[in-house]
Amino acid sequence: MTQQSRLDQNPTAPVPASSASSAAGAGVVPQFVDPPADRPRRRYAIAGTGHRAGMYVGALTGEHADVGELVAWLDLNPARIAYHDGQAGSALGLDGPAGLPQYGPDQLEQLIAEQRVDVVIVTTVDRTHAELVDRALRAGADVIVEKPLTTSVEGCQRITKAVAETGRDVVVTFNYRYAPRNSSLREVIASGAIGDVTSVHFEWVLDTVHGADYFRRWHREKTNSGGLLVHKASHHFDLVNWWLDDTPVKVYASGALRFYGDKNAADRGLTDRPERGTGNPDPFSIDLAADPRLNALYLQAEQHDGYRRDLDPFAAGITIEDNMAAVVDYRGGATLTYSLNAHSPWEGYKVSVNGTAGRAELTVVERGHIELDADGNVVLDPSAGSERASTGSTRPEGDRLIVQRHWQPAEEVAIPSGIGGHGGGDAILLKDLFRRDLRVGEDPLRRAADYLDGLKAVSVGIAANESIADGRAIVIEDLALGF
Numbered sequence: 503m504t505q506q507s508r509l510d511q512n513p514t515a516p517v518p519a520s521s522a523s524s525a526a527g528a529g530v531v532p533q534f535v536d537p538p539a540d541r542p543r544r545r546y547a548i549a550g551t552g553h554r555a556g557m558y559v560g561a562l563t564g565e566h567a568d569v570g571e572l573v574a575w576l577d578l579n580p581a582r583i584a585y586h587d588g589q590a591g592s593a594l595g596l597d598g599p600a601g602l603p604q605y606g607p608d609q610l611e612q613l614i615a616e617q618r619v620d621v622v623i624v625t626t627v628d629r630t631h632a633e634l635v636d637r638a639l640r641a642g643a644d645v646i647v648e649k650p651l652t653t654s655v656e657g658c659q660r661i662t663k664a665v666a667e668t669g670r671d672v673v674v675t676f677n678y679r680y681a682p683r684n685s686s687l688r689e690v691i692a693s694g695a696i697g698d699v700t701s702v703h704f705e706w707v708l709d710t711v712h713g714a715d716y717f718r719r720w721h722r723e724k725t726n727s728g729g730l731l732v733h734k735a736s737h738h739f740d741l742v743n744w745w746l747d748d749t750p751v752k753v754y755a756s757g758a759l760r761f762y763g764d765k766n767a768a769d770r771g772l773t774d775r776p777e778r779g780t781g782n783p784d785p786f787s788i789d790l791a792a793d794p795r796l797n798a799l800y801l802q803a804e805q806h807d808g809y810r811r812d813l814d815p816f817a818a819g820i821t822i823e824d825n826m827a828a829v830v831d832y833r834g835g836a837t838l839t840y841s842l843n844a845h846s847p848w849e850g851y852k853v854s855v856n857g858t859a860g861r862a863e864l865t866v867v868e869r870g871h872i873e874l875d876a877d878g879n880v881v882l883d884p885s886a887g888s889e890r891a892s893t894g895s896t897r898p899e900g901d902r903l904i905v906q907r908h909w910q911p912a913e914e915v916a917i918p919s920g921i922g923g924h925g926g927g928d929a930i931l932l933k934d935l936f937r938r939d940l941r942v943g944e945d946p947l948r949r950a951a952d953y954l955d956g957l958k959a960v961s962v963g964i965a966a967n968e969s970i971a972d973g974r975a976i977v978i979e980d981l982a983l984g985f
Contacts, residue, residue: 516869533942550626563593581803632657650736651956653728662984674956680927697859713844717815729822732963740959754975755966757826767816860907
């Protein structure tokens with residue numbers, strides 16, 4: 503697989519045109535005032551130094567270095583820390599690495615005290631989020647945590663209790679809220695153009711590059727990630743919660759591993775596959791040696807913790823599903839029908855919102871198809887997306903929002919441009935994370951997400967997992983998650 507160097511998201515995810523743009527559409531980026539000259543910068547530590555940490559390293563050594571300072575690392579792997587420390591040093595114009603203090607996972611409280619940390623940014627394995635959030639809050643720091651907030655009932659209860667007892671702040675990074683296409687749909691719904699919402703249909707498809715990646719790494723074990731209904735779909739459930747400004751109350755779900763894994767591979771004659779992708783490229787593998795960042799963060803770091811990021815997605819031991827569906831009832835009366843597929847030939851999503859006065863439809867194609875090179879390996883070329891989108895293909899990449907009121911013709915709603923990855927939302931999210939006290943006025947879309955939003959999002963996935971396990975509908979209130 504031919505890789506590309508990006509700091510904003512999973513290296514196998516589609517590359518939006520917004521990733522290379524610094525110019526957003528009118529009204530997309532909130533206004534912020536400059537920080538007072540005498541205001542000290544907030545002090546940040548990063549817990550977890552995998553690829554996702556790069557977005558925050560870049561922000562705190564770049565655009566947001568005037569309001570925030572990166573002061574320490576926390577990880578069990580010194581090679582991954584060394585990579586990001588080198589990136590930070592380079593961004594800050596130093597002759598070498600930044601030389602920031604390094605701590606292990608059992609030293610979080612010591613880190614916060616010694617480095618006078620204001621905020622801990624948590625980008626670790628999902629199953630560790632609740633523990634780190636709890637400990638950071640109780641040690642006197644606020645928290646920014648990657649989605650999902652946590653993966654279990656116990657994790658939800660632990661975070662809820664810590665917030666209640668400390669009064670400190672927890673922000674969940676739901677970057678898809680900031681993507682202009684998703685913000686535009688919220689504006690349509692909030693305007694009343696389609697009346698009161700009665701139902702939502704939401705289909706998300708991951709292609710065989712991005713989708714397969716969840717089956718190569720730690721996410722493939724449900725104890726680590728909660729499965730895709732928690733790890734990936736918490737993004738999607740949060741969008742619906744936010745679009746409707748409502749709370750989910752009951753979930754029925756079904757799902758299974760039907761494409762990846764050893765049994766499915768054997769049924770299709772995919773036998774004698776190598777244990778890992780590095781050195782054995784094919785359309786379903788990833789070659790860590792082919793990308794300098796992945797090579798440094800993972801291949802050269804294996805000696806320290808044994809973690810291999812390039813396992814075969816058709817191996818034994820995978821415990822998450824690749825096909826999932828759920829029906830979710832909302833307190834306000836609407837019903838969501840949701841599906842997630844992780845082995846599609848294209849990547850994107852379709853949302854249909856039915857209301858008492860009409861219907862809104864959002865269609866997003868993030869990658870129209872996967873290209874293979876002459877050797878049969880996947881090509882991930884940032885320039886290929888724009889080229890395919892402009893050639894009039896059957897599935898051009900882009901997004902489209904259509905609104906149709908009863909007894910009227912359909913109308914297309916213009917979607918403004920964003921900046922950064924994840925549909926043009928990442929860069930706007932970072933502004934809100936690091937400058938929210940400098941914002942001019944309130945955000946009418948209420949895009950910033952707190953721990954309650956995080957709880958509501960994972961509540962659907964946690965309930966869905968329970969529903970899959972025992973075959974019945976789950977009332978979320980019965981889970982006693984704390985909201």
